[in-house]
Amino acid sequence: MKALDDIDRRLIALLQDNARLSTVALAKAVGLSRSTVQERLQRLESGGVIAQYTVRLGSGGDPLQAWLLIRYADGFSCDDVMPLLAQLPQVRFCHSVAGDVDLMVLVQAPTPGALADLREAVMSMKGVDDVTTVPVLRTMLDRMGP
Numbered sequence: 694m695k696a697l698d699d700i701d702r703r704l705i706a707l708l709q710d711n712a713r714l715s716t717v718a719l720a721k722a723v724g725l726s727r728s729t730v731q732e733r734l735q736r737l738e739s740g741g742v743i744a745q746y747t748v749r750l751g752s753g754g755d756p757l758q759a760w761l762l763i764r765y766a767d768g769f770s771c772d773d774v775m776p777l778l779a780q781l782p783q784v785r786f787c788h789s790v791a792g793d794v795d796l797m798v799l800v801q802a803p804t805p806g807a808l809a810d811l812r813e814a815v816m817s818m819k820g821v822d823d824v825t826t827v828p829v830l831r832t833m834l835d836r837m838g839p
């Protein structure tokens with residue numbers, strides 16, 4: 694395989710940004726004919742420079758869900774914490790429970806980073822002593838649906 698030139702690098706950069714660009718769009722972007730770009734792409738593919746075309750999911754995919762298991766700080770109750778949780782649009786369900794945990798809160802977030810930020814926001818709320826995060830991997834049964 695011959696060394697990559699500036700046009701090869703531009704084609705690769707364009708495809709990395711949007712793998713769905715048509716050969717015509719690529720040709721226009723680099724100032725070559727469609728057939729020349731097609732030949733270059735074939736050479737890059739057969740030479741192993743381009744291994745595959747893929748899809749990278751953005752924030753439009755299914756949101757992450759997690760249960761936040763919340764324990765109140767001493768002297769605080771559901772009446773203190775619930776009004777704060779109710780202000781968060783990411784909160785879907787809140788269940789008051791008995792045992793080591795005081796509240797089970799189902800939340801949604803678009804990314805792992807957003808989930809971490811949400812968890813930190815809940816942890817810093819007045820009246821919250823501890824938060825354990827339990828991510829939902831897969832919903833196996835949902836009878837709450839539409």
